[in-house]
Amino acid sequence: MENFVVSARKYRPSDFKSVVGQKHITTTLKNAIKNSHLAQAFLFCGPRGVGKTTCARILAKTINCENLKEEGEACNQCDSCLAFNSNSSFNVHELDAASNNSVDDIRSLVDQVRYPPQKGKYKIYIIDEVHMLSNQAFNAFLKTLEEPPKYAIFILATTEKHKIIPTILSRCQIFDFNRIQIKDIADHLAYIARTEEIDYEEEALRLIATKADGALRDALSIFDLIVTFSAGKKVTYQETISNLHILDYDYYFKVTEALLDESISSALLVFDEILKKGFDGHNFLVGLSEHFRELLVCKDPDMATLLQVSETARSRYVEQAGKASVSFLLSSLNICNQADLSYKSSKNQRLHVELVLMKLAKLPHALSLAAVAGNGAKKKA
Structure with a gap:
């Protein structure tokens, strides 16, 4: 052999x-x-x-x-x-x-x-x-x-x-020496995949590059792991997130959609599904904060190019960013940040995250009331 x-x-x-x-x-x-x-x-x-x-x-x-x-x-x-x-x-x-x-x-x-x-x-x-x-x-x-x-x-x-x-x-x-850019790592992985005649999905390679955190050697080790899992045939996005135990960003889109619709039940059901898949509530909070940050970046079309994701994912971010106000995103980031700091000291950590989701779901209504009150005060003045 x-x-x-x-x-x-x-x-x-x-x-x-x-x-x-x-x-x-x-x-x-x-x-x-x-x-x-x-x-x-x-x-x-x-x-x-x-x-x-x-x-x-x-x-x-x-x-x-x-x-x-x-x-x-x-x-x-x-x-x-x-x-x-x-x-x-x-x-x-x-x-x-x-x-x-x-x-x-x-x-x-x-x-x-x-x-x-x-x-x-x-x-x-x-x-x-x-x-x-x-x-x-x-x-x-x-x-x-x-x-x-x-x-x-x-x-x-x-x-x-x-x-x-x-x-x-x-x-x-x-x-x-600099940390290596995600795009450079993904391009190098694509070159190796082509040389080894391995089929691949670009989103999977980008995910590996992101997980490597600027270290090409780490990216190559992860790549070998995923290739071994697929018996050397194809590196897919779904297999990659499964092997690396990474929460699919699709869940964050679903949660944010529920929050913008002010649907507490939908947000809690998605979170329950995440927990059943074995993911930690703290990781979910951190990931949700990162998602809000990406949406905030996408509020400016020129800054959308900063996102290290595929074109398909970038268009989804831009679309959802159009539905969320800057006030909602900034307030959400602040709430998530406070929850992140107090997560470890919480006695009931699941309830801690659920309360965060409930607050976020009522945030659009609170912001609209604040805007109405502010306009009323201006008229009286």
């Missing part, structure tokens, strides 16, 4: 142009390589799964490439590139600072730095999770980081930049 390779490894970028969502980083690094403006110490910062270690490895391979391309990419054909791709390069050393964070580990690394490369221009040292180093290890590393040999380049990667001492930060060229 053929060994399965997870998508995060199988489709790991091997050059700068295949890195997703970090163009500001890759462009700067390629220009530095082309113009021979390489710093001797780099610090790659950012959340998990956005390509820090991947970019470090690509940079390490590219600066030792013997036949560098005009655009600053590695050729992937020379001896140096082939050795790197087969994990047999003697010029690239990786250290996991999470498990090698003592003074002795850093002293061992410093001792290695003294020896120049036997082949190639540079020796590259990639230190992952560098914030895990002890203060003593950082101090032992300082002098080497400030005045390394010309052939030594250090690439540090971390998810917690604030934990690194200022004396280390001042010696590095710092690159801040």
Whole structure:
């Protein structure tokens, strides 16, 4: 049986142009390589799964490439590139600072730095999770980081930049990686699906991208899970929300419709259906707040493009936003926010959410009475 390779490894970028969502980083690094403006110490910062270690490895391979391309990419054909791709390069050393964070580990690394490369221009040292180093290890590393040999380049990667001492930060060229946009993740998942000949629904890929919260590695892991569930045939929206235990936004449309119609019974019945499906009342409250926020955004047609949803879903948001007043949406957001803060301290949490729905259902009537009273006061004045 053929060994399965997870998508995060199988489709790991091997050059700068295949890195997703970090163009500001890759462009700067390629220009530095082309113009021979390489710093001797780099610090790659950012959340998990956005390509820090991947970019470090690509940079390490590219600066030792013997036949560098005009655009600053590695050729992937020379001896140096082939050795790197087969994990047999003697010029690239990786250290996991999470498990090698003592003074002795850093002293061992410093001792290695003294020896120049036997082949190639540079020796590259990639230190992952560098914030895990002890203060003593950082101090032992300082002098080497400030005045390394010309052939030594250090690439540090971390998810917690604030934990690194200022004396280390001042010696590095710092690159801040962004969370990857939902559209970029969805497009990359679509590319992988086409390559693997897997049918997919765009809404399903967008949902996976949203759930990943800007981390491409997380998105690829979720994608593999859904593909396995469907036996490698098709990634559908319904299967995705079922597997990820996500509440379908269709429920929020139904609840909001009931609230705008001032129908307490309809709203409570929808909420009862949600609870029977095993969803938590607190998650429902948070999701309802997000739904009201999306409707508020859609009150301005120009801002509707901010919604990271499909065209079909966006048209539904715009349509429902047309039925709800700004006053209703702002008041609803305030009520939901207060309920969110007091949810955990409530003794009867189901009743807590039901009372919120009852208040929201009577909100349009209360707002209309307030408007009438306000107009009456103006006439008397």
